[in-house]
Amino acid sequence: MVTYTDSLKGIIAEQLTGFFVGWPNPPSPDVHLRMLQGSYHVWLALDGERVVGFVSAISDGVLSAFIPTIEVLPDYQGQGIGSELMRRMLGSLSSLYSIDVICDEDVQPFYERLGMRPYSGMTHRNYDNQSGGGH
Ligand SMILES: CC(C)(COP(=O)(O)OP(=O)(O)OC[C@H]1O[C@@H](n2cnc3c(N)ncnc32)[C@H](O)[C@@H]1OP(=O)(O)O)[C@@H](O)C(=O)NCCC(=O)NCCS
Numbered sequence: 001m002v003t004y005t006d007s008l009k010g011i012i013a014e015q016l017t018g019f020f021v022g023w024p025n026p027p028s029p030d031v032h033l034r035m036l037q038g039s040y041h042v043w044l045a046l047d048g049e050r051v052v053g054f055v056s057a058i059s060d061g062v063l064s065a066f067i068p069t070i071e072v073l074p075d076y077q078g079q080g081i082g083s084e085l086m087r088r089m090l091g092s093l094s095s096l097y098s099i100d101v102i103c104d105e106d107v108q109p110f111y112e113r114l115g116m117r118p119y120s121g122m123t124h125r126n127y128d129n130q131s132g133g134g135h
Contacts, residue, residue: 002052002081004088006043008036015051018073023130031132040065043088045072045081052076055085063097070101086114 013029016036020026027035036042036056045053053072059065067089072082093099100121101111108118126134 001047002076002079003046004043004084005046006041006088006092008033008042008044011036011044011051015046015049016054019054019071021071021074025127025130027130027132035069035132041089041092043085043092045076045085047076053081053085055089057089057093057099059093059096061096065093065096065099067099067101082110083114086111090114 011033013033016029016032019032036044036054038058039056040059040061041057043055044051053070053076055067055070057065057067070082070085070089072085090099099116100119101116102121102123103111112118128134
């Protein structure tokens with residue numbers, strides 16, 4: 001049974017394997033844990049001890065939040081876990097004004113079903129730092 005938590009208490013890097021599928025230069029589980037610890041808010045989906053999905057948000061805590069990462073492990077996709085993580089995160093951020101996500105066009109329907117809408121934006125990437133090795 002999958003359970004949900006927004007606490008990182010007791011979570012260790014070894015529980016965070018298998019994420020960043022397809023990334024050429026993925027963050028290690030240790031770096032992943034630091035990303036979660038540095039976030040404004042997180043929600044995790046757990047199957048027993050194993051983290052099978054996560055969503056993280058960074059924020060100024062007043063107006064704006066950005067959701068840089070959401071992922072469900074491949075074997076657990078298509079079961080509603082990603083939607084539940086996003087619903088919980090949007091609920092946790094509901095006192096803020098703007099909540100933004102950058103995504104490929106093919107994933108837009110996933111967010112639209114949760115009440116989000118397409119927008120335009122700009123971005124810059126330091127690809128050498130994709131694994132988090134810059135810090
Ligand atoms: C996107 C993601 C988080 C969705 O999680 P999930 O647990 O599979 O999503 P759900 O089971 O809640 O799916 C809800 C609906 O969205 C749809 N959906 C899920 N992923 C989709 C995608 N990549 N593109 C289009 N639709 C998608 C599903 O078909 C489902 O619709 P259905 O109920 O009619 O079948 C997951 O597919 C994932 O981790 N993908 C790889 C990482 C990624 O792309 N992250 C998003 C970066 S912006």
